[in-house]
Amino acid sequence: MGAPFRAPPPFIADVAPELRPPLAAMQGNLDVLARGAARDPELLAESIADMRREAARLIRMTNDLLLLARSDTGFELHREPVELDTLLLEVHRELRPLAGxxxxxxxxxxxxxxxxxxxxxKQALLNLGINAIQHTPAGGTVTLGLSRQGEWAALTVTDSGTGIAPEDLPHIFDRFYRADQSRSRNRGGAGLGLAIVRWVAEVHGGRVTVSSVPGSGSTFTLLLPLDPSERALQPEQDAVLSSPY
Known part of the structure; x- marks a missing residue:
């Protein structure tokens, strides 16, 4: 007899279902095009837009998976001075097409x-922004911010969305965890984005915190230590830090 079938590792078992919805959506749009949608300019434009959106989602998911895999093998960072105010504006521009x-x-x-x-x-801040947009209904607001708190730089993402239940807060940065289990994979993310944010914060000697009121929105804060030259210019004061989850 051959070797018995082995169950897939947990990581593969978690990832595989996340890839199916965007691939199925693109397959469905290709079927629509094959049935003659190319002769209808409006339907053609809609199908192409859908496929571009799902392709972008797959690219983000692939980037997240690659980064998490590297983090497990001791990925080495490329360190250089980073102007966070410039980075904030860059992320804001890239998020605008996704905001709807x-x-x-x-x-x-x-x-x-x-x-x-x-x-x-940048990837961590993008992930926070995308997460906020996904959990904010039409007509709501997502606000990006940057401040200095003692020896820390604080990048914040605040939304007016659904908020997070207290029982979900301790797990919100776990891999593949979804606070709202009712959100389908067709609408939500893969549950990887916030895990990456925590990893990025920790390897930079920082932390990520979250405060939330169910029904009133959430604020995520990515705290990173200021460059030593910046700290010398910063007046001495205690950093205002929220309790991390």
Whole structure:
């Protein structure tokens, strides 16, 4: 007899269902095009837009998976001075096409420089922004901000969305965890984005915190240590830190 079938590792078992919805959506749109949608300009434009959206979702998911895999093998950061105010504006521009009917705003906008991996910090802030947009209904607002708190730079993402239940807060940064289990994979993310945010914060010597009121929205704060040259210019004061989850 051959070797018995082995169950897939937990990581593969978790990832596989996340890939199916965007692939199925693209397959469905290809079927629509094959049935003659190309002759209908409006339907053609709608199908192409859907496929682009799902392709972008797959790319983000792949990037998240690759980064998590690297983090498990001791991924080495490329550290350089990073101007967070410039990065904040860049992320705001990239999030605007994803916001739809959600208003995307910039709140407090200080200047701060940290020593870190620019691409990883950007990915973490993008993940926080995408997470906020996904949990904010049409007509709501997502606000990005940057402030200095003692020896820390604080990147914040605040939304007016559904909020997070107290029992979910301790698990919100776990891999593949969804606070709202009723959200389908067709609408929600893969449950990887916030896990990456926590990893990025920790490898930079920082932390990520969240405060939330169910039904009133949430605020995520990514705290990163200021570049040593920046700390010398910062007046001495205690950093105002929220309890991390």
């Amino acid at each position: 009917e959600v208003t995307l705003a910039i709140g407090e906008e200080d200047q701060a420089v940290v020593l870190g991996d620019r691409d990883r910090i």
